[in-house]
Amino acid sequence: MDPAAPKPKENMGEPLPRVDARLKVTGQAHYPADLPTANLAYGALATSSIAKGRVTKLHLDDARAVPGLLDIVTYGDMDKVEKPKFGNAGATSIGPLHDRTIFHDGQIIALAVAETFEVAEEAAQLIRADYEEEKPSASFDSPGTKTIPAAGKSPLFKEDVKAGDFDAAYAAAAVRIDARYSTPTQHHNPIELFSTTAFWQGDQLIVHEPSQNVTGWKAELARELKIDPANVRIVSPFIGGAFGSKGPMTPRTAIVAVAAKRLGRPVRCVTSRMQAFGTQTYRAETRHRIRIGAGEDGRITAFAHEGWEVTSRPDPYVVGGTSATGRMYDYGSVLTHVSLVQADRNTPGYMRSPPETPYVYALENAMDEMAVALGMDPVEFRRINEPKAEPIGKKPFSSRSLIQCYEQAANAFGWAKRDPKVGAMRDGDWLIGMGCATAIYPTAVAPCAARVRLTSDGDVRVQCGSHEIGTGVRTVAAQMASERLGVSIDKVTVEMGDSSLPPAPVSGGSISTASVCSAVLKACDAVRAKLSAGATAEGGPLAGSHNEELDLDGGKLAARGGASAKIEDVFKAMQIGAIEEYAEFAPKGATPEAVKKLYAGQSEFHGGDQDEDSVKYAFGAEFVEVRINSYTREIRVPRIVGAFAAGRIMNTRTARSQLMGGMIWGIGQALHEATEVDRRYARYVNRDLQDYLVPVNADIRDLQVILVPEVDHAVNPAGVKGLGELGNVGTAAAVASAVYHATGKRIRDLPIRIDQLIA
Numbered sequence: 001m002d003p004a005a006p007k008p009k010e011n012m013g014e015p016l017p018r019v020d021a022r023l024k025v026t027g028q029a030h031y032p033a034d035l036p037t038a039n040l041a042y043g044a045l046a047t048s049s050i051a052k053g054r055v056t057k058l059h060l061d062d063a064r065a066v067p068g069l070l071d072i073v074t075y076g077d078m079d080k081v082e083k084p085k086f087g088n089a090g091a092t093s094i095g096p097l098h099d100r101t102i103f104h105d106g107q108i109i110a111l112a113v114a115e116t117f118e119v120a121e122e123a124a125q126l127i128r129a130d131y132e133e134e135k136p137s138a139s140f141d142s143p144g145t146k147t148i149p150a151a152g153k154s155p156l157f158k159e160d161v162k163a164g165d166f167d168a169a170y171a172a173a174a175v176r177i178d179a180r181y182s183t184p185t186q187h188h189n190p191i192e193l194f195s196t197t198a199f200w201q202g203d204q205l206i207v208h209e210p211s212q213n214v215t216g217w218k219a220e221l222a223r224e225l226k227i228d229p230a231n232v233r234i235v236s237p238f239i240g241g242a243f244g245s246k247g248p249m250t251p252r253t254a255i256v257a258v259a260a261k262r263l264g265r266p267v268r269c270v271t272s273r274m275q276a277f278g279t280q281t282y283r284a285e286t287r288h289r290i291r292i293g294a295g296e297d298g299r300i301t302a303f304a305h306e307g308w309e310v311t312s313r314p315d316p317y318v319v320g321g322t323s324a325t326g327r328m329y330d331y332g333s334v335l336t337h338v339s340l341v342q343a344d345r346n347t348p349g350y351m352r353s354p355p356e357t358p359y360v361y362a363l364e365n366a367m368d369e370m371a372v373a374l375g376m377d378p379v380e381f382r383r384i385n386e387p388k389a390e391p392i393g394k395k396p397f398s399s400r401s402l403i404q405c406y407e408q409a410a411n412a413f414g415w416a417k418r419d420p421k422v423g424a425m426r427d428g429d430w431l432i433g434m435g436c437a438t439a440i441y442p443t444a445v446a447p448c449a450a451r452v453r454l455t456s457d458g459d460v461r462v463q464c465g466s467h468e469i470g471t472g473v474r475t476v477a478a479q480m481a482s483e484r485l486g487v488s489i490d491k492v493t494v495e496m497g498d499s500s501l502p503p504a505p506v507s508g509g510s511i512s513t514a515s516v517c518s519a520v521l522k523a524c525d526a527v528r529a530k531l532s533a534g535a536t537a538e539g540g541p542l543a544g545s546h547n548e549e550l551d552l553d554g555g556k557l558a559a560r561g562g563a564s565a566k567i568e569d570v571f572k573a574m575q576i577g578a579i580e581e582y583a584e585f586a587p588k589g590a591t592p593e594a595v596k597k598l599y600a601g602q603s604e605f606h607g608g609d610q611d612e613d614s615v616k617y618a619f620g621a622e623f624v625e626v627r628i629n630s631y632t633r634e635i636r637v638p639r640i641v642g643a644f645a646a647g648r649i650m651n652t653r654t655a656r657s658q659l660m661g662g663m664i665w666g667i668g669q670a671l672h673e674a675t676e677v678d679r680r681y682a683r684y685v686n687r688d689l690q691d692y693l694v695p696v697n698a699d700i701r702d703l704q705v706i707l708v709p710e711v712d713h714a715v716n717p718a719g720v721k722g723l724g725e726l727g728n729v730g731t732a733a734a735v736a737s738a739v740y741h742a743t744g745k746r747i748r749d750l751p752i753r754i755d756q757l758i759a
């Protein structure tokens with residue numbers, strides 16, 4: 001680090017309101033489908049009504065007869081386009097319109113383009129297909145599915161692990177549990193629908209689409225269309241909810257781009273919520289078997305976690321959360337194994353927090369079951385098994401404040417007042433239950449670039465091709481620049497969400513704040529170093545002072561002896577109007593190749609469990625009170641307290657919002673959310689927000705977020721651990737534990753609904 005640079009401020013950032021708050025609440029923030037575009041044509045998707053087989057014939061005449069229809073893009077029209085690629089930037093290799101094979105229900109079979117949205121919709125609905133239909137395999141236990149080991153099938157999941165002798169330790173354990181858990185299919189359902197608007201200016205293709213990865217999509221779309229990536233621009237200034245669903249690009253984007261080219265005018269396709277269930281990614285259902293062995297003293301000696309996940313036929317999507325669960329406690333011996341179950345379904349994808357939410361749900365339930373089996377307080381049980389190093393590679397944690405989280409949350413919650421006896425706590429007709437669980441999320445960071453410009457009047461412009469998916473990253477980037485350059489935040493503007501900006505990694509894996517802030521910090525320090533050098537140079541206003549003794553604050557450079565110079569005077573002496581610096585941040589361990597890959601749209605994550613020196617995770621502890629009506633079994637969650645430690649918190653307001661949102665989602669996962677699959681047709685049934693249940697305001701009562709101070713400079717220069725995906729990990733398990741405490745019923749299959757508590 002430049003010695004002239006100020007030390008990073010420790011720990012808790014200001015709770016500043018979002019820099020784009022006013023734009024958002026006044027409707028001036030343009031989401032991609034709102035961006036003004038002249039001469040628009042509208043596209044609507046036609047999708048398959050079967051889940052497995054082949055399209056033998058398409059009937060287009062009725063659709064073509066609708067007045068105002070302009071074009072239909074279908075089989076034969078995409079032949080010159082490369083098939084999509086499953087991987088980081090691509091959601092699936094299923095290339096609709098490349099061949100007539102149907103891999104899943106709701107697969108795209110055509111795009112109707114018309115003068116109006118209504119005509120496009122009508123025409124799309126009139127498109128009929130004849131099929132050669134086969135019987136689909138819908139999910140776990142369906143005849144015809146294929147189960148394969150997940151390890152090595154996909155870059156997303158490296159390996160199963162084995163540490164110590166699980167079998168022997170488990171057999172010898174005084175207390176054992178062996179339990180199975182499951183989580184249902186879930187769909188993200190961001191309020192902003194999925195959309196693509198594409199138009200060509202000569203050879204240049206411009207796409208307005210909500211994206212968590214504009215640089216990655218630029219590269220992938222250019223590959224599919226076989227054009228120079230320099231001729232593709234993805235624009236996504238604001239995103240109305242993403243949660244992973246707007247991370248990988250889906251095949252729709254290329255189809256709409258081809259339609260726009262054929263027509264010679266802009267085409268916009270906004271997918272209906274119903275169609276999104278089949279054309280976007282989602283969280284597939286998972287199953288788990290967990291075995292834990294422990295001594296009478298409560299020390300765990302054996303831990304095994306087996307997981308099963310559903311995926312599509314062609315793409316080995318896997319979340320593989322055993323990486324985190326296998327390292328959570330001081331287990332003694334560890335055994336993990338993850339299997340993929342291939343079914344006739346669309347390819348799943350990232351959904352906040354992809355591996356941890358289902359896997360930690362299973363683990364933390366099992367931990368509570370074990371605490372009960374041992375007759376031990378569940379917090380005490382976790383304290384006893386707190387590790388000094390992670391149990392697989394025996395690497396230390398870069399920092400781990402889990403016990404502090406438990407202490408602070410337990411204290412705020414009033415855990416000491418809990419009567420541990422099942423069903424012992426009551427308020428009139430309501431049974432009261434209290435439970436807790438651990439949250440964990442790996443801390444990663446990726447190469448990232450940023451450009452910072454400081455002008456003589458003290459204005460700062462930050463440019464970085466990251467994405468404001470609602471997390472507040474634009475705000476924390478502004479805070480970082482304001483802090484490093486000593487200017488007030490209202491002097492800082494931040495440009496994001498455009499592939500023509502300096503490239504940033506995918507906004508996934510909770511890496512954005514750490515990666516973006518590290519790059520902005522580096523660019524600011526370069527600006528500052530230039531400014532200091534100009535001030536102290538011969539003839540400069542602070543000639544004779546030492547660069548490293550200068551303090552930059554309030555639009556002034558101050559030297560140690562009391563002399564100071566305004567930025568504008570330094571610029572005058574330097575005979576320039578602005579300083580602009582471009583910085584590439586590379587995490588520790590990243591090669592120059594990794595930085596090059598950033599420009600090709602490939603994000604290389606560093607940290608988590610992959611680091612050489614230490615493993616890096618953020619932690620939290622969540623405590624939940626449930627009330628269950630003793631007659632109707634109606635379930636309420638009157639309060640949750642979560643305490644989280646995630647290194648430096650850039651902005652306590654946006655951090656709280658992320659964690660609060662995560663806990664609310666956790667309640668949804670515990671009690672509401674599930675996509676029902678019709679097993680006869682491998683078809684999603686409840687494809688709208690009327691039937692796909694999520695919590696509403698009335699479901700959410702008292703939520704308390706405690707930010708536990710933690711300093712960790714090993715994670716990255718900004719000292720930031722991610723927390724976007726931390727809050728909803730563990731919540732559902734804490735609810736399940738509280739339900740057990742109230743009723744004596746251990747519900748191992750999500751969501752927990754009234755019918756499971758009756759009888």
Ligand code: MOS
Pocket residue numbers: 212242243244245247350351352353354507508509510725
């Ligand atoms: Mo997150 S599911 O990595 O957007």
